[in-house]
Amino acid sequence: MNNKKTHVDFHCHISDAYDISYRNGAHFYGFLQRTKDFGQAVLDKTLAQTQGNQANAIAGIVNFDDDRARGLVDKIKREADSRRLGYYQSGPLLVINTINARLGFIASQELVTDRGDVLFVGVPRNIKSRKLGDALMEAKDLGALRLGCHINGVRSLNSEDIKEYWAYFNGVDRTNMGLPVYAASDSHTVQGMFKNYTLFENLDLSGWRGLRESIEGGLRFGNTFTIKSGKGLGDYAEMVRHLASVGFVHGIGLPLGLMKRETK
Numbered sequence: 434m435n436n437k438k439t440h441v442d443f444h445c446h447i448s449d450a451y452d453i454s455y456r457n458g459a460h461f462y463g464f465l466q467r468t469k470d471f472g473q474a475v476l477d478k479t480l481a482q483t484q485g486n487q488a489n490a491i492a493g494i495v496n497f498d499d500d501r502a503r504g505l506v507d508k509i510k511r512e513a514d515s516r517r518l519g520y521y522q523s524g525p526l527l528v529i530n531t532i533n534a535r536l537g538f539i540a541s542q543e544l545v546t547d548r549g550d551v552l553f554v555g556v557p558r559n560i561k562s563r564k565l566g567d568a569l570m571e572a573k574d575l576g577a578l579r580l581g582c583h584i585n586g587v588r589s590l591n592s593e594d595i596k597e598y599w600a601y602f603n604g605v606d607r608t609n610m611g612l613p614v615y616a617a618s619d620s621h622t623v624q625g626m627f628k629n630y631t632l633f634e635n636l637d638l639s640g641w642r643g644l645r646e647s648i649e650g651g652l653r654f655g656n657t658f659t660i661k662s663g664k665g666l667g668d669y670a671e672m673v674r675h676l677a678s679v680g681f682v683h684g685i686g687l688p689l690g691l692m693k694r695e696t697k
């Protein structure tokens with residue numbers, strides 16, 4: 434239980450179609466593969482990441498405009514209960530103690546702002562503003578980590594936006610922007626979690642505030658290593674699978690996590 438290393442995947446969506454997958458257990462990928470409840474599957478996948486690595490593992494559970502992240506964290510907590518594992522909650526953070534490692538889950542939000550996509554890790558409630566500056570300020574007040582995501586992607590912030598709000602960002606997922614760099618999977622399946630992750634030493638796992646500060650410090654001082662397998666959403670095959678899934682679910686008229694965004 435005294436692992437000094439922690440693998441952090443800040444950006445896990447778990448599934449493409451939050452509504453049918455989370456509530457009813459059937460979505461495109463699930464038709465092919467799913468046998469477990471999402472709480473079970475996420476806990477097992479995170480546990481597997483710690484085994485053989487002598488490391489703790491933390492996942493940012495990321496939703497869009499719905500309350501899926503907190504719902505999923507609750508499901509994971511119930512699964513820990515049923516396995517008689519000890520755990521504690523601190524704000525948006527759930528930490529589960531296993532024999533060899535600690536598993537952390539942080540309720541988080543991906544937001545489409547007027548300037549591009551941002552990731553807020555550790556939000557007690559959803560941030561509503563779509564203006565980049567307002568959203569960043571609100572996230573800071575709420576005690577969330579503020580990360581640039583999908584940099585160089587379709588709806589990416591550009592370097593001018595990053596420069597303007599530089600002091601508000603804790604990190605970005607690409608180099609050469611003058612900010613600390615992190616790696617994350619942007620996984621839309623449980624199987625994709627931890628394909629990319631950031632390796633931290635000596636994180637404070639005693640509560641959300643301590644964890645947030647130690648992550649900020651680790652990113653700032655560069656005491657981290659980004660591990661990329663290239664199999665997140667940036668991976669071509671995974672992108673095709675993801676778009677097919679989104680198209681399929683949307684095509685049959687079911688609500689989508691990705692589509693369910695307020696336009697104003």
Ligand SMILES: [Zn+2]
Pocket residue numbers: 444446495543619
């Ligand atoms: Zn994402």
